[in-house]
Amino acid sequence: MTEYVWPNDPTVLAKLDWWRDQKFGVIIHWGPYSRLGVFESWTLCQEGDDFMARPDPWSDDPEGYREVYEKLPEGFDAPGFDPEKWAAACAAAGMRYVVFTTKHHDGFAMYDTALSDYKSTNTPLGRDVAGEVFDAFRARGMGVGVYFSKADWHHPDYWVPGRDTPDRYANYRAREEPERWQRFAGFTHGQIEELLSGYGPVDVLWLDAGWVRAPREDLDLPRLAARARELQPGILVVDRDVHGPQEDYRTPEQTVPAEPQPFPWESCITLGPFWYTFGPGETYKPAGEVVHLLCRIVARGGNLLLGIGPDHTGALPVGVYERLAEIGAWLDVHGEAVYGTRPCEPYESEDFVFTRRGDTIYAIGLRTDLDEVRVPVSRIPRSVGLLGHDGPLDWSAEDGAVIVRLPDGHRVSHAFALTLT
Structure with missing residues (x-):
């Protein structure tokens, strides 16, 4: 494994110390894909893994499915969306920060971007979802993390219309079409600048889609990180799975390192079987299992980022609220042994x-x-x-x-x- 690179900016180191004290956060996935109950954006990808399988009747019709998928925002009304209720439950659970999906790989912005019409404010819901989430959680004294996918399967300069899309990568070689790639890179930098300049204090820029990296798909992360810190001094930049100076902490997914690690890290693990609520009848980890998971992670020097998400209506299931309340009751008594240790x-x-x-x-x-x-x-x-x-x-x-x-x-x-x- 590539050696971890400690930040040398004192404001970043101070933020990293703060973050390591928090121990317990929540990551919330949500988007119009919830109307279909599928694996977030992944059913647009044609790599053949089971979780990427398209639902019937589009199992053998990727183009027809994409046409349907792209129209999902037209019916995205989400009458149960209540970010204050989410924030209250997460704060009562003892969570100290939120990471919210402002844009997943499908390119749909859950905020009011000026750079695309493919966004939550251009739906029947008509709300700046990320902005409301950040405000609600910040009002509870919680830190804020911006999840942002570096890939964008909607953007015509990432997946060029009329060309095959056999995998998750851009469907052309960036070095062979540099002008096209630079347009996409400029778009990406522009959206991140929007999020870091118009949505209040941000503690973490949590960049997903680790396959978007130099040399094949170079977004000039050093420049992006430098600009992020001009806009948000001390912000932690987490270029997931791209080990190096733009990965201020590491993020093992659905797993826990077997022993203490010599660098800051955070396990992102779902409460239920998926990153958001597919539909009724889902089962969730017992609260005791999450408490034990948190304790083992903290003893090994990490943070737990617990994954939850609403259903297509915007509501969190009763089972999620019940687990969060039970975890919070334990931390009310025992948090001294967890936070800041x-x-x-x-x-x-x-x-x-x-x-x-x-x-x-x-x-x-x-x-x-x-x-x-x-x-x-x-x-x-x-x-x-x-x-x-x-x-x-x-x-x-x-x-x-x-x-x-x-x-x-x-x-x-x-x-x-x-x-x-």
Whole structure:
């Protein structure tokens, strides 16, 4: 793997420290594709993976399907769209920042771009979706991240009309048609400039479509990143999967590194089976599974970016709200062991994961059915506490361990956290 390049701009380093303290964010996918209940933009792509399969009756008719897909905005009214309700639920869940899809690979802008008519304000919904989302989450004290796809399968200078589109790449060689490519690059820079100059403070520019990279598809990311920081000093630029100086943190998708990493990172993982709500009857991870996931990620030095998304009406399902409320209730009591912490040896041991802030080590127990626990330690602590319990604890020490008798009747959901000072 290419070595991580630490930023040298002090304002970026300060923002990176802030971001590493947040620990828990939400990524929200949504667009007119939700009217069909398909894998975001991917059904336009003809690479043959199962998730790219076109729905019936267009399974063998890519051109007919594209014509239908491009007209989806004409019926995009979304009467259930309520960004304040989304923001309230995510804030109550203990999430500290949002990343919202301002434009996915299909090129549809979920904001009021002046550079295209293919946008949310030009639909029956008629609203600047991203702007409202950012305002609602910012009002709750949360950070803001702009998701933006560097690819654009709608733009005629990326997928040229009348030419085959066999894969996700531009359907021509940029070096063979440099004027066309430069028009597309200028369009891309222009849209990002709109988002970073007209939508308030932005903390993260989260660039997707990692195949759009030099030398094949060169958007001049150094210039783009420099301009981003002129507009938003200190902004984190995350050119996903393109390791180098424009990837301020790394973003493993639907997976968690097996051990602590020597660089900032964030696992983006969905709450349900998909990045947004395809339809009724979807199942979601239990809240306890998400809590354990968060604790393991934080103990390994990362952040969790939990993926949710509304259905075609703009409403989040009841099951999502229920999970978020349950996760938030746990963090209300145990957030001290999560936010603002850093990894701490031994990181993980049997049913414990470990974090640290200053002189305090947090031993987060992932089993809640025990009356007595044995916590491995390198030094005997001066005191031992239990988050959510105000009284003294019955504990003793032996070589390399602290034995803690948990209070009678003390039972918490999902996990508990001991403080070792």
